[in-house]
Amino acid sequence: xxxxxxxxxxxxxxxxERATINCKxxxxxxxxxxxxxxxxxxxxxxxxxxxxxxxxxxxxxxxxPDRFSGSGSGTDFTLTxxxxxxxxxxxYYCQQYYGxxxxxxxxxxxxxx
Amino acid sequence: EVQLVESGGALxxxxxxxxxxCEASGFTFSNVWMxxxxxxxxxxxxxxxxxxxxxxxxxxxxxxxxxxxFTISRDDSxxxxxLQMNSLKTEDTAVYYCTAGLGKSDTDYWGQGTLVTVxx
Numbered sequence: 001x002x003x004x005x006x007x008x009x010x011x012x013x014x015x016x017e018r019a020t021i022n023c024k025x026x027x028x029x030x031x032x033x034x035x036x037x038x039x040x041x042x043x044x045x046x047x048x049x050x051x052x053x054x055x056x057x058x059x060x061x062x063x064x065p066d067r068f069s070g071s072g073s074g075t076d077f078t079l080t081x082x083x084x085x086x087x088x089x090x091x092y093y094c095q096q097y098y099g100x101x102x103x104x105x106x107x108x109x110x111x112x113x
Numbered sequence: 114e115v116q117l118v119e120s121g122g123a124l125x126x127x128x129x130x131x132x133x134x135c136e137a138s139g140f141t142f143s144n145v146w147m148x149x150x151x152x153x154x155x156x157x158x159x160x161x162x163x164x165x166x167x168x169x170x171x172x173x174x175x176x177x178x179x180x181x182x183f184t185i186s187r188d189d190s191x192x193x194x195x196l197q198m199n200s201l202k203t204e205d206t207a208v209y210y211c212t213a214g215l216g217k218s219d220t221d222y223w224g225q226g227t228l229v230t231v232x233x
Contacts, residue, residue: 013156038129038217038218040220041216042158044152044158049210049223049224049225049226050210050220050223051223052217052218052220052221052222053222055217056218057215057225059217060227061217069217090222091157093157095158095160095215095218095220097219097220098216100174101160101174101177102148102160102163102219102220103160104157104159104160105157106157107157107158108155
């Protein structure tokens with residue numbers, strides 16, 4: 001099974017500052033058939049379902065503010081919030097959908113400093 | 114508009130059974146891989162299992178903790194996904210989400226979730 005390790009477990013960032021979350025996969029999630037990287041990022045707020053922010057490692061989903069960006073390739077990935085807003089307080093998860101089971105990372109809690 | 118509405122969550126005793134349903138709308142249900150994901154209280158997201166399209170043979174995959182106890186099925190005539198849960202354990206207590214993979218990832222869209230509590 002592919003294992004995703006997120007870091008840090010939590011971080012506190014001042015409003016307007018950058019937040020960076022890392023996700024490391026135990027093996028490549030590049031699907032060579034179509035050259036797509038099968039990794040997504042989700043935002044989870046209490047009492048709400050997860051919301052997909054990024055898919056294919058770097059493509060922002062419809063309606064997601066452009067302060068959210070995804071990068072990385074192979075086994076190392078990053079979610080960046082360029083200018084943290086109050087509404088971004090949440091837990092963020094990466095997920096690979098290359099292998100079965102399509103596992104999630106452990107989550108990173110983002111708070112306001 | 115894509116909508117996924119789960120139902121069936123309840124309080125059940127250990128060893129009991131429960132069936133969850135998910136009614137889908139806003140997309141062609143039969144063309145889509147459907148999955149269940151859960152979140153236990155204070156824990157992270159955990160993939161439970163999925164069912165592929167009938168045209169793919171409709172195969173199912175399950176996470177190791179639920180394999181042999183949970184069964185996912187679909188009724189394309191009613192745009193409905195089901196999760197039959199047997200031999201429930203206290204560690205199955207969670208909010209269960211129905212998800213649809215509409216071409217971006219395996220879990221593009223999520224329902225609001227339904228709470229399953231396993232307790233004596």
